[in-house]
Amino acid sequence: MGQPSVLAPEIAAQPEARPESAAERRPESRRRALLLGGLVVLVILIGALLRWNGALVGGDVADVAAYRGHVELTRSGRNVYASEIRYPYFPGWLAVEMAVYELSVQWRLPFWQAVRGAIVVGDVLLCFALWWAAGRAWGPARGRWAAAVYALNPIAILVSGYHGQFDALPSLFSVLAAGFLVGRRPRALPAGLLLGVAMALKPFPALLVPVFVRAQGLSLAARALVGGLALGLVGAVTAPYLLADALGVAQNIGGYGGLNDQGLGGLMRALWLERAGNLYLPGAFGNEISATTRWLALAVIGLTFLLTLDAPVPRAAAAVYLAFLSVFGGVSTQYLIWPLPWLLLSGLSPLWAIWYGFAAAAGAVGFYVVYWPQMILGPPWRGPLPENALIFVVGQALCWLGILTTWLASIGRGFLTLRRSWLALIALLLTLAAAYPVAAQVVWFSREWLRWVPR
Numbered sequence: 289m290g291q292p293s294v295l296a297p298e299i300a301a302q303p304e305a306r307p308e309s310a311a312e313r314r315p316e317s318r319r320r321a322l323l324l325g326g327l328v329v330l331v332i333l334i335g336a337l338l339r340w341n342g343a344l345v346g347g348d349v350a351d352v353a354a355y356r357g358h359v360e361l362t363r364s365g366r367n368v369y370a371s372e373i374r375y376p377y378f379p380g381w382l383a384v385e386m387a388v389y390e391l392s393v394q395w396r397l398p399f400w401q402a403v404r405g406a407i408v409v410g411d412v413l414l415c416f417a418l419w420w421a422a423g424r425a426w427g428p429a430r431g432r433w434a435a436a437v438y439a440l441n442p443i444a445i446l447v448s449g450y451h452g453q454f455d456a457l458p459s460l461f462s463v464l465a466a467g468f469l470v471g472r473r474p475r476a477l478p479a480g481l482l483l484g485v486a487m488a489l490k491p492f493p494a495l496l497v498p499v500f501v502r503a504q505g506l507s508l509a510a511r512a513l514v515g516g517l518a519l520g521l522v523g524a525v526t527a528p529y530l531l532a533d534a535l536g537v538a539q540n541i542g543g544y545g546g547l548n549d550q551g552l553g554g555l556m557r558a559l560w561l562e563r564a565g566n567l568y569l570p571g572a573f574g575n576e577i578s579a580t581t582r583w584l585a586l587a588v589i590g591l592t593f594l595l596t597l598d599a600p601v602p603r604a605a606a607a608v609y610l611a612f613l614s615v616f617g618g619v620s621t622q623y624l625i626w627p628l629p630w631l632l633l634s635g636l637s638p639l640w641a642i643w644y645g646f647a648a649a650a651g652a653v654g655f656y657v658v659y660w661p662q663m664i665l666g667p668p669w670r671g672p673l674p675e676n677a678l679i680f681v682v683g684q685a686l687c688w689l690g691i692l693t694t695w696l697a698s699i700g701r702g703f704l705t706l707r708r709s710w711l712a713l714i715a716l717l718l719t720l721a722a723a724y725p726v727a728a729q730v731v732w733f734s735r736e737w738l739r740w741v742p743r
């Protein structure tokens with residue numbers, strides 16, 4: 289027997305699901321399969337109703353109101369990448385916004401209801417995509433669990449329902465793409481195209497391109513096809529805007545630094561609010577911590593990629609997203625939904641997805657009750673409400689703990705192999721180098737926090 293890869297995470301010590309045995313994969317009776325399938329559909333329906341209830345509660349606020357602004361700019365003949373607003377998405381989402389607007393006119397619905405409805409439908413479809421993909425990877429029982437857990441997971445309900453952000457739509461196409469890579473015969477063509485569609489809606493699935501390209505069972509030509517199709521489709525969709533104003537596209541998408549709502553930046557923001565009563569981090573510190581941690585995030589993502597090099601695509605995808613969330617200082621609340629479907633596909637126990645979902649939901653609720661209480665309490669509530677700072681602090685601490693512990697679970701015992709791999713050691717050294725200026729910023733913030741005298 290040969291030695292295992294020095295970069296492969298030893299995942300046996302983590303609480304996780306195992307591939308089903310031959311006995312467990314025996315065909316279920318038709319009655320049992322129909323009964324269990326019907327129960328899962330019922331759970332998904334309940335989840336859909338919870339999301340739509342949240343959509344009606346949240347109404348036309350924040351990001352949802354911004355979607356209407358994108359439509360109005362485009363209908364007036366203006367380029368969203370050359371306007372006074374920031375449009376940090378690829379044009380695929382703009383096409384969806386315009387299509388939803390046309391439907392809202394035909395159906396005589398308020399635009400905010402139509403666009404929220406499209407987001408809820410996309411998230412419900414993601415439940416079925418997880419059912420299919422997890423079933424291909426781990427068997428029918430795991431597929432049902434994945435769909436049911438995602439349908440009722442609080443962070444998915446909050447982001448897609450109450451918040452009204454559309455991150456579930458890129459995740460839908462990413463999961464469908466992964467479904468074509470986890471079977472016995474991986475198919476590069478649909479995987480690459482679907483990943484490209486996901487990226488054309490929002491940039492964050494670009495983090496998964498290296499993970500998809502190195503999927504097990506692909507030839508060198510197939511790997512090139514996956515990456516080429518994904519990037520090529522995004523380029524084709526964006527080409528008209530690049531020709532019109534390439535600098536504007538680059539500044540809007542590449543220059544977006546995120547917001548200090550969650551993660552490391554969110555925790556410091558919550559602590560500063562509780563101590564100083566200020567809704568934002570002091571001075572330019574919020575922008576500075578986002579810029580500095582961007583390099584640290586890239587380093588940690590690279591290290592995580594190496595530590596999960598031989599892991600299945602979904603597990604590596606979950607680890608990469610969690611690595612990003614754990615150290616980047618500009619994490620917006622909707623980013624918290626990114627790892628969830630991949631945790632359910634990863635082979636880890638569903639308990640990890642449940643734990644992560646509740647921890648992330650605590651962070652989201654802590655943020656909402658201060659800055660956007662109307663998202664979860666309805667239009668009569670107006671923010672900001674600094675008096676809820678303590679809830680914000682507790683939620684952020686729990687959220688960050690959930691991100692870190694789930695990230696460690698996703699990489700398994702990969703750190704134990706660092707001493708046996710020069711490449712991974714180099715990545716670790718780069719991570720430590722990138723962490724140094726961030727540590728200096730955290731020390732500065734700590735001193736300012738301790739020195740501040742509440743009035």
